[in-house]
Structures are given as C-alpha cells and as structure tokens.
Amino acid sequence: xxxxxxxxxxxxxxxxxxxxxxxxxxxxxxxxxxxxxxxxxxxxxxxxxxxxxxxxxxxxxxxxxxxxxxxxxxxxxxxxxxxxxxxxxxxxxxxxxxxxxxxxxxxxxxxxxxxxxxxxxxxxxxxxxxxxxxxxxxxxxxxxxxxxxxxxxxxxxxxxxxxxxxxxxxxxxxxxxxxxxxxxxxxxxxxxxxxxxxxxxxxxxxxxxxxxxxxxxxxxxxxxxxxxxxxxxxxxxxxxxxxxxxxxxxxxxxxxxxxxxxxxxxxxxxxxxxxxx
Amino acid sequence: xxxxxxxxxxxxxxxxxxxxxxxxxxxxxxxxxxxxxxxxxxxxxxxxxxxxxxxxxxxxxxxxxxxxxxxxxxxxxxxxxxxxxxxxxxxxxxxxxxxxxxxxxxxxxxxxxxxxxxxxxxxxxxxxxxxxxxxxxxxxxxxxxxxxxxxxxxxxxxxxxxxxxxxxxxxxxxxxxxxxxxxxxxxxxxxxxxxxxxxxxxxxxxxxxxxxxxxxxxxxxxxxxxxxxxxxxxxxxxxxxxxxxxxxxxxxxxxxxxxxxxxxxxxxxxxxxxxxxxxxxxxxxxxxxxxxxxxxxxxxxxxxxxxxxxxxxxxxxxxxxxxxxxxxxxxxxxxxxxxxxxxxxxxxxxxxxxxxxxxxxxxxxxxxxxxxxxxxxxxxxxxxxxxxxxxxxxx
Numbered sequence: 054x055x056x057x058x059x060x061x062x063x064x065x066x067x068x069x070x071x072x073x074x075x076x077x078x079x080x081x082x083x084x085x086x087x088x089x090x091x092x093x094x095x096x097x098x099x100x101x102x103x104x105x106x107x108x109x110x111x112x113x114x115x116x117x118x119x120x121x122x123x124x125x126x127x128x129x130x131x132x133x134x135x136x137x138x139x140x141x142x143x144x145x146x147x148x149x150x151x152x153x154x155x156x157x158x159x160x161x162x163x164x165x166x167x168x169x170x171x172x173x174x175x176x177x178x179x180x181x182x183x184x185x186x187x188x189x190x191x192x193x194x195x196x197x198x199x200x201x202x203x204x205x206x207x208x209x210x211x212x213x214x215x216x217x218x219x220x221x222x223x224x225x226x227x228x229x230x231x232x233x234x235x236x237x238x239x240x241x242x243x244x245x246x247x248x249x250x251x252x253x254x255x256x257x258x259x260x261x262x263x264x265x266x267x268x269x270x271x272x273x274x275x276x277x278x279x280x281x282x283x284x285x286x287x288x289x290x291x292x293x294x295x296x297x298x299x300x301x302x303x304x305x306x307x308x309x310x311x312x313x314x315x316x317x318x319x320x321x322x323x324x325x326x327x328x329x330x
Numbered sequence: 331x332x333x334x335x336x337x338x339x340x341x342x343x344x345x346x347x348x349x350x351x352x353x354x355x356x357x358x359x360x361x362x363x364x365x366x367x368x369x370x371x372x373x374x375x376x377x378x379x380x381x382x383x384x385x386x387x388x389x390x391x392x393x394x395x396x397x398x399x400x401x402x403x404x405x406x407x408x409x410x411x412x413x414x415x416x417x418x419x420x421x422x423x424x425x426x427x428x429x430x431x432x433x434x435x436x437x438x439x440x441x442x443x444x445x446x447x448x449x450x451x452x453x454x455x456x457x458x459x460x461x462x463x464x465x466x467x468x469x470x471x472x473x474x475x476x477x478x479x480x481x482x483x484x485x486x487x488x489x490x491x492x493x494x495x496x497x498x499x500x501x502x503x504x505x506x507x508x509x510x511x512x513x514x515x516x517x518x519x520x521x522x523x524x525x526x527x528x529x530x531x532x533x534x535x536x537x538x539x540x541x542x543x544x545x546x547x548x549x550x551x552x553x554x555x556x557x558x559x560x561x562x563x564x565x566x567x568x569x570x571x572x573x574x575x576x577x578x579x580x581x582x583x584x585x586x587x588x589x590x591x592x593x594x595x596x597x598x599x600x601x602x603x604x605x606x607x608x609x610x611x612x613x614x615x616x617x618x619x620x621x622x623x624x625x626x627x628x629x630x631x632x633x634x635x636x637x638x639x640x641x642x643x644x645x646x647x648x649x650x651x652x653x654x655x656x657x658x659x660x661x662x663x664x665x666x667x668x669x670x671x672x673x674x675x676x677x678x679x680x681x682x683x684x685x686x687x688x689x690x691x692x693x694x695x696x697x698x699x700x701x702x703x704x705x706x707x708x709x710x711x712x713x714x715x716x717x718x719x720x721x722x723x724x725x
Contacts, residue, residue, distance in 0.1 A: 095680065097667060104515040105451070105483035106425050108608070112402050117680065150428035172428075187458075232611035235405035244404070293407040311407075 075178050077132045079123035081200040088129060092120035110135065112230045113149065114142040128190070130197065131183045134205070140176050144212050145228030147174035150181075153225045158195075161202050162211045166194045173198045176207010217328040218245040218252055229253075234294055234310055238269050242307075249313035250295075252325055255306045263304045270299055270306070280319050283307075283326040288318055298322040302329050380623050381416050386447075386559025386603040389509045389532050391477060393419040393447050395597050396622040399563060399606035401426045406438030412615055413442045421535070421561070421606045422471075423451035423482055424463045432470035443473050449535075449561075451482035451513055452497075460497040464506050478533050478559075479507040485517035487524040495530045509533055515564070516649075522549035526556040533559035538602070539567040540595045540634045543708060547599070554601035562605045565596040588637050590621035591630035598626045652713065655705040658695050661688065662705055662713055669720035685724040696721055 079087040092102065095117050099107040102118070110118075120133035137143035144162055151157070151165045151172050158164040161175030171182040171194040180201050184190035218226055226245040233239035233253050242255030257263035267285055271277055274289035274297065286300030286308075298318030299308035307325055312318050382395040397419030398412050409420065422435045432450060439446060450467045454460030464479060479501060481494050490512055498510035511533035514521050518536055525531045526549075534553055538546055539562075554560050566589045596605055609615050652662040665685065672681035686693060696718070697703065703714035 235408035237611035
C-alpha cells in the first residue's frame with residue numbers, strides 16, 4: 054500500500070515537473086513582460102478559456118495547457134503550450150489546425166508562421182502564439198517559436214507514417230482522431246488528401262484485429278471484389294467514398310477512396326503498401 | 331422544493347410535452363406540408379427518415395429539427411451524406427480547426443447551398459476583426475452569404491457589444507448574412523432574457539440538455555415567444571467529450587443509448603428550432619436520424635434519470651453557485667475541480683499542486699469538523715462529503 058502510494062507520489066511529481074517544463078515565460082525573449090497571470094487548464098476546465106472550441110482539443114487527447122500573455126511596446130502575444138500526452142496526438146492537433154495554404158517552417162516536428170499567428174509542435178507539446186493588434190509579426194514570431202522550441206522536451210522527428218504517403222499532388226496530410234473516412238470502425242489514422250482521391254492508413258492493435266476490421270469493411274461495402282494488394286485487399290464503389298481500394302498489411306489497414314475515373318486504385322494501393330513499414 | 335428535486339422535474343417535464351410538441355410539428359412542418367396534396371410521400375423504405383421541420387422564430391427559416399454540428403467532423407463525406415438524406419441545417423465557426431473546418435464544410439456542401447441553411451460564427455473582438463472574419467468565412471465556405479452569423483461564446487450581455495452588433499448589421503446590409511445570432515455556453519439565466527429583448531438578435535444558439543437547471547425551459551420559452559429562433563448545442567450533455575465527460579462516462583453513455591435519449595429529450599421541446607449535435611461518422615448520423623423520428627418515451631426517461639443519479643453526487647458543473655456559501659470561506663468549486671484533476675483525469679500531482687496553492691487556512695480546513703454544511707449545490711453534488719474526500723486525498 055505504502056509502496057503504491059510512493060509510486061503514485063513519484064509519478065505525480067514527475068507529472069508536475071513535466072507540466073511546469075512546458076510553461077512559457079515572457080522572459081524567453083528579451084524585452085517582453087508578462088501581462089496578467091500564468092494560465093493553466095486541464096481537460097476539465099479548458100472550456101473556461103475557450104468555450105466553443107475546447108472539443109477540438111479534447112478530440113486530439115488534450116491533457117493540460119499552460120499559457121501566458123506577453124507585452125512589449127503595445128503589442129501582445131498570447132502564448133499557449135498544450136500537452137497532448139504523446140507526439141502523435143500533438144502532431145495530430147497541429148496537422149488539423151495549421152493552414153495548408155501557407156508554407157510550413159522547419160522547427161520542431163513542424164511549424165507555421167503567418168503574420169499574426171504561429172504554431173509549433175515538438176514531442177507531445179503543441180504551442181500556439183497569437184499576436185495583437187493588427188500587423189505583421191512574422192519576425193517576432195520566428196524569434197519566439199525558436200525560443201519556445203528550445204524549452205520543449207521531445208523529438209523533432211515527424212511521425213514516421215507521414216513519409217508513407219506519396220507527396221506528389223498531396224494537398225493535406227493529417228491525423229484523423231476518430232472515424233477515418235467518416236467510418237466509425239476506422240478509429241484513428243492518417244489521411245492524405247490529393248488533387249484526386251484520398252489515402253489513409255489506420256494502425257490496429259494486432260494483425261488479428263486488423264483482419265477482423267477488414268471483414269467488417271468488406272461487409273460494409275457490398276459488391277466488393279478481391280484485389281491483390283498487401284496481405285489482403287478489395288475494391289469497391291460507394292456513393293460517398295467513390296472508387297475504393299482497401300488493403301491490410303500486417304496490423305495496418307489502408308487504402309484509397311474517392312479515386313477519379315482513370316486512376317488505378319490497385320497500383321496506387323500497391324505503392325502505398327510498399328511504403329508502410 | 332429543493333433544487334435537486336426541481337432538476338428531476340426538469341427531466342420529467344419531458345413527459346408533459348408530447349401533445350404540445352406534436353401540435354407544433356403539425357403547424358411547423360415542412361413547407362411541402364402546407365396542403366394535404368403537397369405532403370411528403372411516406373418513406374418507401376423502413377429505414378428512410380421522416381424529417382420534422384421547424385421554423386426558426388421570426389426568421390421564417392424552416393429547418394430540420396436535427397441539424398449538424400460540423401465542429402469535429404473530419405471527413406466531409408458524412409456532411410454530404412447528411413445533406414443528401416435531408417438534413418437542412420449545418421453549423422460551423424471561423425475558429426474551428428484554425429479555419430480548416432469551414433473549408434471542409436464548404437467543400438462537402440458544394441452544389442447544395444440552396445438546399446440548406448448554413449451558419450457560422452465569429453470570435454472577433456471588435457467590428458473590424460469580425461468583419462474581416464465574415465469575409466474569410468464566406469471565402470472558405472465557398473458562398474456569397476451565410477444564413478446565420480453568430481457572435482460566438484458570449485456569456486453575459488456586456489459581451490455582446492454595440493460594435494459587434496454593428497458588425498452584424500453591416501454584414502446584413504451587405505447581403506453577407508441573412509440573420510444575426512449569438513451563441514452561448516453559460517450565463518443563460520441572465521443572457522437569454524436580455525437577448526430576447528434585443529431587436530438586433532434573430533437567433534440564439536445555446537447549450538441545452540437534460541442535465542441543466544429548470545430555468546432553461548423558462549428562458550428559452552421567453553426568447554422563443556419574443557420571436558427568436560432557438561438552436562441547441564451540447565444536447566448530449568458532453569456525452570462523448572466536453573465539460574465533465576470522462577472516457578468512462580462516455581463509454582457508459584454510448585452503451586446505454588443515453589446519447590440518443592438525450593437528443594430525443596431536447597427535440598421534444600417545441601420551442602427548439604433545431605439541434606446541432608456533433609457527428610463524425612455515418613453510424614452516428616444514422617443513430618441521430620433514428621432518434622429524430624422516435625418519441626421520447628419512458629425508457630429514455632429511465633436511462634437519463636439513471637445517468638442523472640449517477641453523475642449528480644460528484645459531477646461539479648463549475649456553475650459557481652456555491653461561491654460564498656461556505657461558512658469557512660472555502661473555495662468549494664476550486665477544491666472540487668482539483669479533486670477532479672486527481673480522480674477524473676489521473677493528474678494527482680496537478681490537483682495537489684493547485685490545492686496547496688490555496689490560502690493556508692483553506693488548505694488546513696477540515697470539512698469533517700464542521701457540522702451542518704451550509705453549501706447547497708444546485709446540481710445535488712454532496713459538497714461536504716466530496717470536500718472531505720478531497721481534503722483527505724490532498725493532505
């Protein structure tokens with residue numbers, strides 16, 4: 054009992070230290086001063102800070118947020134760093150909120166800086182900076198993201214799955230936290246949107262559960278026909294997901310949907326299967 | 331009547347609504363239902379949904395009672411399918427997914443704009459920012475106007491500033507929006523009557539579900555009678571994610587079918603124009619369509635009552651009603667929140683850290699030593715017991 058309590062306390066202390074490690078401070082960049090108190094939120098009270106927006110964070114496994122507002126010469130930066138529990142989820146949040154129409158910057162696992170907003174993801178942390186009032190704060194935001202990046206523990210390597218998706222004509226690539234392709238049984242996975250069609254990869258817990266999932270998908274798409282892709286595959290047509298080619302490779306279930314006429318689903322799926330490791 | 335029993339009555343109030351609701355549906359059905367000849371044909375398949383149509387106050391907008399909250403939808407195909415199946419109300423916001431949600435909704439509803447009622451929201455803090463946001467929203471949604479544009483997440487009258495109202499009027503005159511709305515997640519007791527009297531507000535989007543206090547029916551009725559369209563969100567009481575929802579609660583709500591019961595509970599209030607539950611997949615869409623066509627019945631009441639009983643003893647809704655009630659001056663809401671960090675989310679260290687930051691006299695206080703606790707939670711949380719538990723846990 055006492056041992057369990059000691060372990061719990063140790064874990065607690067570790068959690069506490071981890072949380073404080075991500076707390077931003079205004080003196081990270083010279084000349085900035087804190088305006089108001091440090092903000093702290095959990096799953097339980099994130100609504101107090103962003104009612105109407107919190108679900109989007111919770112969906113990606115949001116754990117805690119530490120934030121501060123910094124001021125310098127009439128400009129303010131609202132800086133929030135969120136802990137998403139693991140790097141996949143943190144990257145997922147970034148992938149859902151960055152603007153795919155704007156360039157990315159190479160910082161941490163990924164970043165984006167636009168005139169009044171900066172995003173950064175590193176390890177399990179996702180950082181956001183909003184600048185006010187109206188103006189172009191790009192250089193300031195670059196300085197801040199660089200400073201924040203140094204304070205965050207964790208890997209700067211993007212999730213390996215990103216490299217599995219062909220880059221050509223790719224428009225977006227993001228982690229979908231539930232219901233991939235709008236199908237509840239495809240619980241969580243990466244989806245790449247292309248000029249025509251979209252590719253997805255879902256990781257199941259085991260080969261057995263992936264095999265069972267394939268059975269359910271076959272049942273869902275009536276009139277499917279076998280396809281020699283990966284360990285097991287099929288093609289089908291759906292009113293909303295168009296021409297589909299879905300396959301299993303080990304514990305991964307992946308494939309393409311909404312393919313245009315003339316696109317060879319089997320060839321695309323075969324190429325995708327070859328990249329999944 | 332104590333507040334706990336009054337809230338149970340709020341839940342039970344659903345039982346006296348069917349006749350009124352049916353009457354409302356008859357008078358407020360689809361435009362096609364105006365004459366017997368133009369009534370929609372009965373569904374040819376048993377699975378085809380029979381939609382209820384209602385009017386959003388004086389706007390005259392006729393919408394399906396089941397709308398679609400697009401906030402967390404990842405795949406546009408679910409939205410497209412919902413529109414194809416006959417859902418006519420879709421809601422998004424500029425801030426959802428950093429603006430990506432509006433883009434996805436616009437793509438999903440491409441070619442269907444004239445069949446649907448589309449709303450979005452702004453969190454702009456002043457007129458200029460709000461007006462910039464509506465232009466961006468229209469661009470991302472791929473339309474020249476939205477039907478309703480909400481000022482998002484307001485909780486008190488002061489939040490609905492004159493310049494934000496002015497921004498809505500400017501957008502209206504420019505044809506960028508048809509109607510002006512305000513969305514609110516809290517503070518409805520004061521805010522809704524104020525909005526009801528505000529001639530510039532056409533539609534109110536509010537949290538409304540079976541866990542809320544009875545006054546909600548009154549303030550919604552007041553607003554509806556003033557001609558405001560009433561749109562409801564959080565209708566499933568944060569069942570899957572949201573205020574107070576934990577994975578365990580979510581799983582149980584799913585298992586018991588409580589989510590559809592919660593939706594049915596809201597839909598049977600005839601003052602409600604439409605609802606915007608979040609949907610991420612086709613199965614949720616089908617379940618909600620089914621709920622829309624079924625009456626709220628005794629089994630639903632039983633399921634919801636069971637969940638109220640289950641969540642009431644410990645579920646602090648952070649309403650703030652307990653502030654100032656403790657004779658020892660303890661910040662009850664804070665202590666219960668810290669306990670939730672520890673027990674609800676496994677963040678013991680965080681909970682204890684926050685607890686120890688309280689005033690030393692509050693940290694040392696022991697509720698067990700204080701007879702006849704004076705704190706009365708409107709939601710029935712057993713405050714003295716939960717406080718004592720938190721004090722013991724963090725000691």
